[in-house]
Structures are given as structure tokens and as C-alpha cells.
Amino acid sequence: MKIRLAHSPDADDIFMYYAIALGWIDTGEYSFENRALDIETLNVEALRGTYDVSAVSFGVYPLIMDDYALLRTAVSFGEGYGPKLVKKRGKRLKRNFKVALSGKYTTNAMLFKIRYPEARVQYMNFLDIEKAVVDGEVDAGVLIHESILDYDESLETEAEIWDIWRDLAGDELPLPLGGMAIRRTIPLTRAIEIEDILIEGVRVANERKEELCRRLENDELVRISDELLQKYLRMYASEESVELSPIQIKALDRLFAIGYEEGAWSCPPSTGDMLIPREYMKYREM
Numbered sequence: 095m096k097i098r099l100a101h102s103p104d105a106d107d108i109f110m111y112y113a114i115a116l117g118w119i120d121t122g123e124y125s126f127e128n129r130a131l132d133i134e135t136l137n138v139e140a141l142r143g144t145y146d147v148s149a150v151s152f153g154v155y156p157l158i159m160d161d162y163a164l165l166r167t168a169v170s171f172g173e174g175y176g177p178k179l180v181k182k183r184g185k186r187l188k189r190n191f192k193v194a195l196s197g198k199y200t201t202n203a204m205l206f207k208i209r210y211p212e213a214r215v216q217y218m219n220f221l222d223i224e225k226a227v228v229d230g231e232v233d234a235g236v237l238i239h240e241s242i243l244d245y246d247e248s249l250e251t252e253a254e255i256w257d258i259w260r261d262l263a264g265d266e267l268p269l270p271l272g273g274m275a276i277r278r279t280i281p282l283t284r285a286i287e288i289e290d291i292l293i294e295g296v297r298v299a300n301e302r303k304e305e306l307c308r309r310l311e312n313d314e315l316v317r318i319s320d321e322l323l324q325k326y327l328r329m330y331a332s333e334e335s336v337e338l339s340p341i342q343i344k345a346l347d348r349l350f351a352i353g354y355e356e357g358a359w360s361c362p363p364s365t366g367d368m369l370i371p372r373e374y375m376k377y378r379e380m
Contacts, residue, residue, distance in 0.1 A: 096125050097288060100139065101149040101168075101274075103130040104239035105316040105323060106331035110168040112306060112315075113299040114291070121291050132219055133238075133272065134197025141199075146277050147288065152270045153201035155368075156350055156359040162275035163285065164368045166338045167293040170330045171345065172269035177202040177255040178242050180227060181234040187252060189213075194227065194235035196220035201271050201349070202236050202255050208356055209258045224249070240318045240326055262352050267345035271330075273338075276370070285370050296336045303327065338369075 101107040107130075113119055114126055131139070137154040139145060143161050155164065181187060192214045195203045207215070216232055223235040228246050236255065237245060259269045274292065276285050299306055307323055310316045316323060334342075346365040354362035 095123055095284070096127055097147060098129070098145045099126050099147040100129040100131055100136055100145040102133045102136060102239070102272075104133075105310070105318060105326050106170055106239075106329075106335070107149055107168070108310060108315055109299055109306060109327055109331045110296045110335060112310065113302070114295040116306075116309070118298050118302070119291060119295050122287070124288060124291065132196075132221075134200060134217070134219075137197060137199035140275065143277065146280060147292070148275055149272060150275050151197075151200045151272050152346060152349055153204040153353070153358075154199035155273075155275065156353060156361065156363050157199070158275065159363045159368055161278055163278055163370050164365065165274040165276055165289050165292060166369060167274065167289065167296050167336060169273040169335055169338055169342065170271045171334065171342055172256050172259075172271060172329070173334075175242070175254070175256055175329060176259070176269045176271065177236050177238045178251050179206065179234055179236050179253040179255070180224075180245060180249045181252045182227065182230070183248055183250045185233065187233055191233040192216060194218050194223045194232045196223065196236065196238050200238070202238060204353060204356075204358055205255055205258050205262065206236055208262065208352070209253070240316075240322070243318070243322050243326060263345070263348050265348070267348055268342060270342070270346050270349045282370070286372055289370055289372075293337055296331075299331070300333055300336065338365075 101111050133151060136148050137151050140148050140150050140158050189212045194216050197217055220238050224241055224245050226232050227235040228248060234252055256269050311319045343365045350362040353359055
């Protein structure tokens with residue numbers, strides 16, 4: 095059975111999928127056809143129901159929850175870090191400053207717009223945001239993915255999305271950024287099997303991290319290397335990415351509640367109800 099799986103081209107998504115691509119995981123009767131697309135394209139395609147399994151921003155999930163279930167694996171959370179709002183050094187931002195964001199449906203865009211409701215937003219590919227700020231095309235921009243680790247020396251951080259999240263959440267919860275979702279039209283038994291394969295893929299990737307990183311660098315599949323790659327993966331593709339933890343579920347519930355309170359969606363999903371009911375297999379065999 096062919097599964098169309100889409101993820102972003104940033105290092106953590108590639109890392110969390112590539113153990114499967116290399117054949118390190120027994121996928122049984124399933125074959126995975128993967129596409130690497132920027133995160134906002136993935137969000138839009140999820141709204142259209144394009145892919146069987148897709149990486150998505152948690153900020154879009156309440157809008158697709160009727161069509162997609164959340165997977166427990168390949169999740170990215172910030173722990174004291176996350177996307178950064180940057181500007182030219184010494185620049186003072188007006189209340190209606192022009193800002194570049196990586197997409198309407200991204201989690202960082204949702205949190206940014208709550209804090210800066212008067213900012214004039216311009217959406218663009220995340221790879222173009224740094225240059226847009228340097229060139230003065232916009233007053234500021236929110237950097238995501240690997241860009242937060244190494245950006246032009248003419249720029250400085252105006253605000254951390256982590257700090258915005260902490261103020262809104264009112265608790266020391268990890269910052270939910272993105273994860274994976276699976277189409278509800280896939281039969282439940284198959285969805286459970288696919289989730290198990292993906293969980294194993296992320297687990298093996300972490301177990302063989304050094305070997306996998308060398309492979310990704312040698313094949314020129316990542317935009318950063320050496321110490322920066324290791325640092326980035328420690329942040330967003332670690333043992334914490336293998337399977338959702340109770341504290342991560344609590345953080346997701348808080349994010350969905352904040353979005354509901356701010357009018358981003360009409361109903362706040364309960365994360366536990368959105369996960370694939372794995373207990374079905376046990377009851378099925380009774």
C-alpha cells in the first residue's frame with residue numbers, strides 16, 4: 095500500500111523521516127512516497143486533504159481536525175526557544191510595522207498576531223524572510239527552522255515567540271510548533287500500523303543520530319552541518335520527538351484553547367480525542 099507522506103525540507107523533518115527512506119525500518123506492506131515542501135504549503139495542502147500523512151503546523155490543526163487525526167510522533171516543541179522576531183540593529187519598530195511571516199496558518203503567525211495586532215503582515219517563504227529584513231523590504235520578520243541559529247550580523251532579536259507563548263499560556267509549558275497528521279479516510283487498523291512505523295522511524299533516527307547526520311550532510315539534504323546541525327536536532331528532533339508526552343499534550347490543549355479564545359477557530363479540540371485510538375487493536379483481538 096502506497097502512502098503519500100509530505101514533510102518540510104528543514105533538518106528536523108528530514109531527520110525524523112529519513113530512517114524510513116534509508117530502509118532502516120521494516121515498513122511491511124507499506125511503501126512511502128515522500129514530498130518535501132515548505133511548511134505553509136503543507137498547511138494549505140492539508141486544508142485540501144492532499145496527502146495521506148503530512149507535517150503540519152499545530153496552528154492549522156483545528157481547521158483540519160475533521161479530516162485528519164493527530165499522530166503522536168515527529169513532533170516539534172520549543173523548550174525556552176523557538177521562532178524569533180528579528181529587525182535591523184538599532185531600528186525602532188512602530189506599532190504598525192511591516193513584518194514577514196512564514197505563512198497564515200503557522201503556529202508562530204497565530205501567536206505573533208495576538209501580540210502584535212496592528213502589524214502589517216506580509217507572507218513569504220521562510221527561506222526569504224531574513225533577506226527581506228536585511229534589504230529593508232520589511233521592518234521585521236519571524237525566523238523559523240534553522241534560520242534562528244545563524245542569521246545576518248546586521249540583525250538583532252526584537253522578541254522571542256517563546257516569550258509570547260509563555261505569557262499567553264500562563265504556565266511553564268513547552269511551545270507547540272508542529273507535528274504530523276493522518277487522513278481519517280485511512281482505515282483505523284492501517285492508521286495504527288502507519289503510526290507505529292513512523293514512531294519506530296523517529297526512535298531509530300535518534301539511536302543512530304551520528305550516522306544519520308553524516309548521511310544527510312554527505313547527500314546535501316540539509317542546509318546546516320556539523321555543530322549547528324547537532325544543536326538544531328537537539329532542539330527539535332530528539333527523544334522528546336518520538337512520542338507525545340503528557341506535558342506536550344497539555345501544552346497543545348492550551349494552544350488550542352488560546353486560539354479559540356482569540357477567535358482563530360470555532361471549537362478548541364481536545365488533543366487526546368484527536369489522537370488515533372490505539373486501544374482499538376487490543377479490543378479488536380479480544
